[in-house]
Amino acid sequence: xTTEIIGTDAGDARITWHPARRPRFVLAVGHGAGGGxxxxxxxxxxxxxxxxxxxxxxxxxxxRVAGRKVAPxxxxxxxxxxxxxxxxxxxxxxxxxxxxxxxxxxxxxxxHELGAHAVLALSFPLHPPGxxxxxxxxxxxxxxxxxxxxxxxxxxxxxxxxxxAGAYRLVEVAHGDHGLAVPKRAEIGQERALEIVTxxxxxxxxxxx
Numbered sequence: 001x002t003t004e005i006i007g008t009d010a011g012d013a014r015i016t017w018h019p020a021r022r023p024r025f026v027l028a029v030g031h032g033a034g035g036g037x038x039x040x041x042x043x044x045x046x047x048x049x050x051x052x053x054x055x056x057x058x059x060x061x062x063x064r065v066a067g068r069k070v071a072p073x074x075x076x077x078x079x080x081x082x083x084x085x086x087x088x089x090x091x092x093x094x095x096x097x098x099x100x101x102x103x104x105x106x107x108x109x110x111x112h113e114l115g116a117h118a119v120l121a122l123s124f125p126l127h128p129p130g131x132x133x134x135x136x137x138x139x140x141x142x143x144x145x146x147x148x149x150x151x152x153x154x155x156x157x158x159x160x161x162x163x164x165a166g167a168y169r170l171v172e173v174a175h176g177d178h179g180l181a182v183p184k185r186a187e188i189g190q191e192r193a194l195e196i197v198t199x200x201x202x203x204x205x206x207x208x209x
């Protein structure tokens with residue numbers, strides 16, 4: 001594992017690399033607006049995917065690196081992501097652009113522009129809680145590249161059955177909330193929930209060719 005600081009027009013970002021021995025892809029994953037790269041699903045992917053030939057790059061947006069507690073506007077998040085992109089492509093491998101929650105929106109919005117090979121959207125915030133009329137489906141459907149959504153079955157930002165039809169694949173984590181946490185009473189435990197995430201992503205990446 002190595003870490004590097006990348007200067008962007010939004011400030012300094014940080015990439016934590018989890019390299020594969022014989023990588024075929026780089027999976028770049030950004031965090032959400034309410035947390036950082038310590039999120040359980042991001043940690044699980046960084047631990048599991050290198051064994052499947054995927055170098056995982058966990059990207060901390062400049063606002064997190066600077067120690068601020070509130071995420072900036074989407075436009076600024078996109079600027080930060082664009083700024084780290086040259087470093088993500090430096091290994092010379094196809095880059096899968098990914099993120100959780102707000103980071104997933106960033107990945108979708110910028111995928112075509114940056115030439116992403118595919119998009120991984122973890123806990124895509126389809127709408128604000130309790131406001132399904134404020135849909136962000138256009139961002140997801142407009143990614144323009146192969147896309148995988150990993151969504152908790154009880155995510156208040158959008159349950160799997162709320163997602164529109166489209167050219168993307170969806171993996172459901174039963175009983176999962178927006179953080180993909182499952183309650184103790186659920187028929188699957190937290191460890192199994194994270195296995196569903198990592199197995200689903202590994203299978204999808206293998207299908208990308």
